[in-house]
Amino acid sequence: MRGRWLLLFFLLTALGVPLIAFPQEPNPARELEAAQKKLQEAQGKSTMPAQESLKRRDVKGQSLAPSQAEMEGLTPEQKKMYEDIQRQLGEIRENARKRDAALEELSR
Amino acid sequence: MTGRAFTIAGLLLLAFLGPGGPAESADAPAGPLGGLSKEQGNGSRFKMYNEGNTYDLQVGLIRVDTSAGRVVIEVFAESMMSDPLWQQFRLSAKGSRPTVEAGYIQVGNQAPMRLPDTLLSGMGNLDMSFFLLSEAELLGSAKKDGPKSLGQEKLQTPAGAVTCSHFRVERSGQQLDFWVSDAARPIGLVRMVSVGKKPSENYKLELQELLSGIAAKIDPVKAGPLSEEMKAILTRR
Numbered sequence: 001m002r003g004r005w006l007l008l009f010f011l012l013t014a015l016g017v018p019l020i021a022f023p024q025e026p027n028p029a030r031e032l033e034a035a036q037k038k039l040q041e042a043q044g045k046s047t048m049p050a051q052e053s054l055k056r057r058d059v060k061g062q063s064l065a066p067s068q069a070e071m072e073g074l075t076p077e078q079k080k081m082y083e084d085i086q087r088q089l090g091e092i093r094e095n096a097r098k099r100d101a102a103l104e105e106l107s108r
Numbered sequence: 109m110t111g112r113a114f115t116i117a118g119l120l121l122l123a124f125l126g127p128g129g130p131a132e133s134a135d136a137p138a139g140p141l142g143g144l145s146k147e148q149g150n151g152s153r154f155k156m157y158n159e160g161n162t163y164d165l166q167v168g169l170i171r172v173d174t175s176a177g178r179v180v181i182e183v184f185a186e187s188m189m190s191d192p193l194w195q196q197f198r199l200s201a202k203g204s205r206p207t208v209e210a211g212y213i214q215v216g217n218q219a220p221m222r223l224p225d226t227l228l229s230g231m232g233n234l235d236m237s238f239f240l241l242s243e244a245e246l247l248g249s250a251k252k253d254g255p256k257s258l259g260q261e262k263l264q265t266p267a268g269a270v271t272c273s274h275f276r277v278e279r280s281g282q283q284l285d286f287w288v289s290d291a292a293r294p295i296g297l298v299r300m301v302s303v304g305k306k307p308s309e310n311y312k313l314e315l316q317e318l319l320s321g322i323a324a325k326i327d328p329v330k331a332g333p334l335s336e337e338m339k340a341i342l343t344r345r
Binding site for chain 1: 151164166167168182183184186190191192194216265266267268270291292315317318319320321322323324325337
């Protein structure tokens with residue numbers, strides 16, 4: 001459990017590390033490309049493919065939370081099974097949390 | 109994951125503080141966050157695969173305050189066997205380098221906790237360019253030895269088919285490929301595949317859907333100090 005916890009923190013909190021070391025030196029080829037792009041834009045020519053429409057879901061003022069998208073297309077029985085599993089997982093997590101806390105206490 | 113490895117969180121945050129680029133509307137307010145004001149409440153949901161685990165990973169642009177030069181973002185992550193985790197960061201985009209002004213963390217239904225400045229200090233060193241995951245910006249401003257542009261590819265994702273710009277960076281034996289599309293703003297990221305020597309460096313991330321209407325989970329007013337247990341976990345890394 002703790003290992004998974006740590007992984008999450010590594011993923012979500014390791015923000016202090018520069019991801020991509022962009023050098024500061026200009027690249028003439030890229031600058032030319034950017035200039036050509038600006039020129040095309042100024043001339044009214046599109047330099048990018050038409051914007052495509054990706055599926056967007058309105059969460060209607062809710063916070064980020066486990067997605068219900070996986071449940072789409074499930075039968076009522078399957079939905080119930082899914083919810084039961086989620087509940088059991090919640091209990092397992094809670095028990096694991098208590099176990100970790102107890103182990104931590106014992107190790108002191 | 110070592111300190112030199114490419115971090116997913118860094119990439120996920122890339123899009124937030126970008127100065128806009130061609131996607132910005134002509135009447136957008138001036139300033140570094142002008143182009144983002146219309147993206148408030150928008151975000152992306154990804155599936156991430158790493159070391160046999162599948163994570164539901166979501167990122168939302170909660171608030172954009174152009175006059176104060178601030179943005180608030182939230183990240184949500186949950187795997188089958190981990191508690192749901194929310195993190196909120198308030199970033200100031202004044203000047204050329206953003207700074208993390210405040211950070212919060214919430215685990216499950218527990219009360220949110222404030223991340224102390226000592227844990228946020230490393231985040232204040234982020235360069236503005238690290239936050240750009242705008243397709244047009246990446247293509248237009250890529251520098252020598254920076255992310256290599258591998259052209260455009262049409263990807264089929266659960267969110268739909270989308271034409272992306274494919275980039276690659278390599279460092280210390282780790283190869284990171286990422287596909288970016290302005291159609292997926294404000295986050296911009298569509299797919300990411302990392303291949304490396306260590307298990308933690310091998311992961312895949314794929315866009316599942318775009319989100320809108322996102323509100324904050326964490327209420328900073330209710331945040332207490334970071335618990336000793338959490339502090340021990342965070343400082344152990």
